[in-house]
Amino acid sequence: MAAVAKALHSSGEESWGTPLPIIDLARNILGQIDLDPFSSAEWNKSLGAKRFISEEENGFASSWGREGALLTAMVNPPGDRRGENAKRAWRLTRDRHDDGTIGGGAVFICFSLNQLQTLQGIGRSPLDPLYLRLIPRRRLDYQRAPGVSGGAPPHPSEIVLLPSRVDRAWQAYQFSRLGAEIGEVF
Numbered sequence: 001m002a003a004v005a006k007a008l009h010s011s012g013e014e015s016w017g018t019p020l021p022i023i024d025l026a027r028n029i030l031g032q033i034d035l036d037p038f039s040s041a042e043w044n045k046s047l048g049a050k051r052f053i054s055e056e057e058n059g060f061a062s063s064w065g066r067e068g069a070l071l072t073a074m075v076n077p078p079g080d081r082r083g084e085n086a087k088r089a090w091r092l093t094r095d096r097h098d099d100g101t102i103g104g105g106a107v108f109i110c111f112s113l114n115q116l117q118t119l120q121g122i123g124r125s126p127l128d129p130l131y132l133r134l135i136p137r138r139r140l141d142y143q144r145a146p147g148v149s150g151g152a153p154p155h156p157s158e159i160v161l162l163p164s165r166v167d168r169a170w171q172a173y174q175f176s177r178l179g180a181e182i183g184e185v186f
Contacts, residue, residue, distance in 0.1 A: 016150060017043055017143030018076045018109060021182055022159055025134075026074045026107040029161065029174045034071040035102065037064055038078050038089065046146045047074055060088055068100035070166065075108045083118045086111070090119050090126065097162040105164035105171050112155040126160040132175050134159040136183035 023046060026033060036044055037059035039052035053059040055078070065071050073096070077089030089108075096102045110119070110126060119125045126133060140157050144150030159179070163171045179185040 016076075016079065016111070017046060017146060018074065019140040019142055019157075020046070022107070022109065022140065023047055023074070025159070025175075025178055025182065028178055029171050030072040030074075030105050030107065030164075032072065033074050034104065035064055035073040037062075037073060037075060037092075039076075042146055046143065049074060060092065064092075064096050065101045068103065070100060070104040070164070071102045072104040072164075073102040073106040075106055077109070077111075079111065083115055086115045087119060091123070093162065094124060100165060102162070103165040105167070106162040108160040108162065110158040110160065112153065112157060114155065115158075126158070130162075132161040132163065132172055132179075133186045134161075134175070134179040134183050135186070138183075 033047060033049040034051060036047050036049035036052040038055075039047070039049070039059075040054050041052070044052040053062050053064075064073070073093070075089060075093045077086045079085065093102070093106055093108050097106055108126065120127060124130075135156060135158050139152030139155070141152050142150045161171065161175045163175075176185045
């Protein structure tokens with residue numbers, strides 16, 4: 001069964017839940033998570049964001065909030081075979097961070113380092129020195145359903161912190177300190 005889970009665990013599967021250690025990391029850095037823009041009522045049970053945007057509401061088309069709101073967000077983009085959703089989600093996350101909508105900080109999950117490579121060619125990428133990155137030492141256990149292990153994918157992931165406009169130094173410190181328990185922080 002584990003081999004089947006690994007074979008199925010790909011960015012082509014749209015519904016892989018955020019690994020629990022990353023949810024804990026995000027909560028410890030961001031405090032209350034205000035927004036999960038690509039979620040559902042079922043998935044939000046694990047995260048507990050104040051607001052989530054469902055697939056029907058379309059996180060790519062819906063408002064994430066007002067400019068300058070300083071909201072916090074946890075962004076785990078929906079998968080697709082070509083990585084287009086990750087590109088769109090990164091651009092939107094970066095733009096909402098820039099305009100202050102999620103100026104309280106955001107944690108963005110790159111499902112794989114290949115996804116990170118894809119994001120490099122779209123303007124300011126997660127590799128920009130403005131952001132902090134975490135590469136876990138071990139493969140992350142993504143959730144197949146809330147609270148149900150989906151197994152670790154056969155590739156490394158990357159976690160990106162888009163820090164708060166207000167608490168940037170504190171969030172960067174916490175991300176470095178707590179992230180070091182999971183992997184290497186850059």
